[in-house]
Amino acid sequence: RKEVEQDPGPFNVPEGATVAFNCTYSNSASQSFFWYRQDCRKEPKLLMSVYSSGNEDGRFTAQLNRASQYISLLIRDSKLSDSATYLCVVNPTGNQFYFGTGTSLTVIP
Amino acid sequence: GAVVSQHPSRVICKSGTSVKIECRSLDFQATTMFWYRQFPKQSLMLMATSNEGSKATYEQGVEKDKFLINHASLTLSTLTVTSAHPEDSSFYICSARDQSRSDANYGYTFGSGTRLTVV
DSSP: OOSEEEOOOOEEEETTOOEEEEEEESOTTOOEEEEEEEOTTSOOEEEEEEOTTOEEETTEEEEEETTTTEEEEEEOSOOGGGOEEEEEEEEEETTEEEEOOOEEEEEEO | OOOEEEEOSEEEEOTTOOEEEEEEESSSOOSEEEEEEEOTTSOOEEEEEEETTSOOEEOTTOOTTTEEEEEEETTEEEEEEOSOOGGGOEEEEEEEOOTTOOOTTOOOEEOOOEEEEEO
16 A cells, blocks of 8 residues: 555636645654645645644635545635645654655646 | 756656766755655655765665765755766755744755656
């Protein structure tokens, strides 16, 4: 079983729509969770950390469900500039980070 | 915020030659840096963990004699692809974390990546 699994998509949504991505992880002892954004042919950039109680940053909301071992990212009022690949990253222990395969999002005018 | 500088951003080399990629932490010290490879439409795959002053740790299936890693200082790690072949063509990215930060939720910063094309 993979450490981290994501639906690759693609998700094609109209501007203004709300879209959600889920990501499951296999190691129940995982401590830290992140969502990264990667634009085509560029390096991943940290979008937001995922806190146990859930956290929000503007139009983006991240949540953690430890019982079911998944994290989610919700994007409200989608913008064209939100089009990218969103990577789920899990840190089970120490310095080891595991990446999901990424979910491709295209926001359509 | 933490900045990681990676050079070169793009390199084309002939089959059989070696290519060196540098990764520098600009405003923090990094005892550990990570090297990833990403093939088109695939996720980042960890190749190796670079440790300052000691040997790198390679992931299963990654040839340590082909991908030489040197982490000679707290701000610089290098990856040398030796005797490169077309199948080594990929996007190589390094990352590091500012370990002076105690917040476990502080993520890693990535270099801008190196697109290697072996012809």
